[in-house]
Amino acid sequence: MGRHSRKGPEPAGPNTDAGLANGDGGREGVHPGPGSGRRRRVADAQAGADGHTPFQQAGHVRGGHPEQREPGGGWGTGPQQTVPRRQPPVGTRPLIPGPRREFVEAFDAPPAPPAPRGPTVPPARPADPYSSVGEWAEQPPSGAAAPTPTESGREGRGTRGRTFTGMAAAAVTAVLAVVVAGQVAHDSGGTSAAQPTGVDRDGVDGASRSDDRPMPKAAQAKPLSYAEKMAKAYPLSPELHGSGKFEAVPGAVKAPGRGHKYRYRIDVEKGLGLDAAFFARAVQETLNDDRSWAHDGAMTFERISSGDPDFVITLASPGTTGDWCRKSGLDTTEDNVSCDSAATERVMINAYRWAQGSSTFGPDKLFAYRQMLINHEVGHRLGHNHVSCRTPGALAPVMQQQTKSLRIGGIKCRPNAWVYPVD
Incomplete structure (x- = not known):
């Protein structure tokens, strides 16, 4: 052209x-510089x-x-007439x-x-x-004013970037609006239209919000067995002096065997904080064990809570135990031990020893120590006196003062809970 x-x-x-x-x-090979x-x-x-x-x-x-290499190139040759x-x-x-x-x-x-986002502007x-x-x-x-090449390029790219950013923001806003609207409708009692296919929901609010749903039960600790309680130590001060008032453990347990029957009642001093029913069970099962005084049907023991008993097995604080033992001329305060207050109806079991045991048996033999404590003090009520071990390394006799020591006269024996032990 x-x-x-x-x-x-x-x-x-x-x-x-x-x-x-x-x-x-029409020159060729000229490399133009950058421009717009x-x-x-x-x-x-x-x-x-x-x-x-x-x-x-x-x-x-x-x-x-x-570059074009046709005649004249992309730049033209201009008019050819002679001027x-x-x-x-x-x-x-x-x-x-x-x-x-x-x-x-x-x-x-x-x-x-x-x-344009604003009012419609007529096209140029x-x-x-x-x-x-x-x-x-x-x-x-x-x-x-005409923009410079650099400004034109930045303006074009910036405009397109803002356009895409605006479109993305609009899409996110639309999605959030749908989610909020659905949640509002669900909370206000309406049913959601976006429920999964094949899922049935009972009630307006759905199963997850039902007021009839049972509340989870708090986990309860499994109660200890009798053997676990017998092997467990309980806190009690060795200097405790209780109220001196007693309360009989209710209930009665028939004598299980033949032979001479002894009826007894169990009293527990008030305020000790110990399990009275557990103590009563331990006494009944220990005395009627075949290794105890009921061996071979020689006698049997029956617990009562009313009437006239043959004796009263009493669980009391160290101070109260000392008071009752002193009535029979016995001093239990020196070693904090138990006694049979023969001048009274009470066989006194020191609550500190029942709860904590003794160093002669150790903490791992609390079960056996408690059985020994019952058999030893009831043995006094049945007329038996103290007996010492005569063979080194043998089982100590149940009537030995095992709470104080296992070494008598230079002879040391092993701890023992029974009248007729099975070695």
């Missing part, structure tokens, strides 16, 4: 035409001493496209043919602006396709 129109005076002079005639407009499609003004170039103006329109084609040579006025530089319009439109078209009047390249490149639309 012919010469592009441009602003400025028409170039004249033989040097310009000579340059055209010599094929300056806008041509630099011709006035920016300085003429040489011979009047030749350096080529100013060189600009790299974006995207790395190769009379004229000397250009002083200060005026000859014009160089500009790039073809299709190349400018292909690589330098600005990105389309995003759709399309540019005249036949206007000059210079006018199209130099005049910004609507009279606004």
